[in-house]
Amino acid sequence: MLLKRLQRKDKIKVAFFVVHASVWKLDELYRLMEADERFEPIIVIIPYVVFGDEQMRADMDLGYTLFATKGYRVVKTFNEKTNSWLNVKEAIQPDIIFYTNPHELTKPAYYIDHFPDVLSCYVQYSFHITHLHEMQYNQLFHNILWRAFYETDMHLGFAQQYAANRGSNVAVVGYAGTDVFLQSAEHKTDPWKIKNPAVKRIIWAPHHTIDDDKSFLSYSSFLVYADFFLQLADQYADKLQLAFKPHPILRPKLSDPHVWGKKKTDAYYAQWEQGTNTHLFEADYVDLFKTSDALIHDSASFLVEYLYLHKPTLYTLRDERVTDRFNGFGKLAFHVHEHANSEQDIIYFIQHTVLQGNDVKEEERKQFFNRYLIPPYGKSASAHIIDEIKRFVY
The missing domain is CATH 3.40.50.12580 (CDP-glycerol glycerophosphotransferase, C-terminal domain)
Incomplete structure (x- = not known):
């Protein structure tokens, strides 16, 4: 149903939910979407609530400044003037949300289960090297994603072994966070x-x-x-x-x-x-x-x-x-x-x-x-992610 709706749309709105700008890994993906007439990307700065309001606001300000400096379309979910939080569903109406962190570190209004009518995607916020397989592959988040874009066949193997859905929503594309290092x-x-x-x-x-x-x-x-x-x-x-x-x-x-x-x-x-x-x-x-x-x-x-x-x-x-x-x-x-x-x-x-x-x-x-x-398929991870999305929405 969601895919059929997107197939009828000229523009697909893609919201990137960002908690920490310093671990943002999707520059190349954002730029490719920005250059593609089918996509309309936007960065949405969501709060990191673990260490209190002062740290939360500092993190959000740092992220907003970074993305604005890059020339990206960016919005903070917290409005200082009105002391209110952005209703993403109403204000942005995303068709696809790229989550950049799977953990419950933000306000519930920005969790994946708050957007059941939006296609959800995920690129690991770090190249996964830890032994915490349940945390990194088998939270509710990982199992209800529409598409999880993982780094290597070994990481697909972790999902197949530990995720309740046996990695059925995983595509191996390389790591989008390192596309910038494979360029000149x-x-x-x-x-x-x-x-x-x-x-x-x-x-x-x-x-x-x-x-x-x-x-x-x-x-x-x-x-x-x-x-x-x-x-x-x-x-x-x-x-x-x-x-x-x-x-x-x-x-x-x-x-x-x-x-x-x-x-x-x-x-x-x-x-x-x-x-x-x-x-x-x-x-x-x-x-x-x-x-x-x-x-x-x-x-x-x-x-x-x-x-x-x-x-x-x-x-x-x-x-x-x-x-x-x-x-x-x-x-x-x-x-x-x-x-x-x-x-x-x-x-x-x-x-x-x-x-x-x-x-x-x-x-x-x-x-x-x-x-x-070296990414598979002879192309960058970001390019393959876009191809994978288009495979379903065209």
Whole structure:
């Protein structure tokens, strides 16, 4: 019934529900839809309600600014002037909604079950590497989607094994979030302060899971290395510049008075922003990745995403059992990284791999990329998503 209705329409309204702009992965898909006369895309900034009103409004403002700067059609669901929330059904009347997060982190008015008469689509908000299969494949959300666009045949296999619907709504298309890295190496802007190519550019991207619940994720070694990375910036001031790219949830977690508190957290982030050879990046990271020389991290999705850049990457281990919290695909990606268990290991990576250019994992990364990361069908993931939608609505 829904498909027949869309087949009669000249324009298909597509709403992208965005919780965190910093984990937005659908630039290429939005642009392709914008250029296609059949689609009318719009970004809808929905609230992240976990950490209170102040953080929610800051996240929404950051997202709105980012998308407006890109020239996208964007709307916030919260209206400060009227202190009211947008009724998406009435104001936008979407035909298709692309959800960018499956979890119950927003207001119920923006959950998937509130839109039973709208076709629902989903691209994973990160390249899925965790062991939390039930959470990532078998929520009600995953089972009632019209179309789930997954990364690889291995991820389809996870859905077939764990989802109640056995992955019947899944299409394997590659990962739309990395389409921008498969394009030319050109970038729009150079976000680094020091333009001298002799001064190497390293990104430090810590995850938000600073807790000690090893049954969940607990990837983050941020609390171990927080001061150390600022010391590295001073120690290598004439040779390196460091970019701090934290997970968006790290800041509110640190701001909890039982962790660091807001004052200490804000002061720490300000140090990165104000340093002569340090940077703070809390939003879009595409140009940051493209113009970098290496990545040091304990992230989840970046474990795979940065491999599209064909550059050295170091994973800092929170503990010796971290890989137990990866799925099979994550373990494969982990093994093509260099690994650090200490400050000395990090210094070795900087000196030996980055400064001296001894990229010992280069060939292994290349083999992994060729086997798992090249999108199927000879086209980008975003292009295949559009083809898949058109297959049903034409």
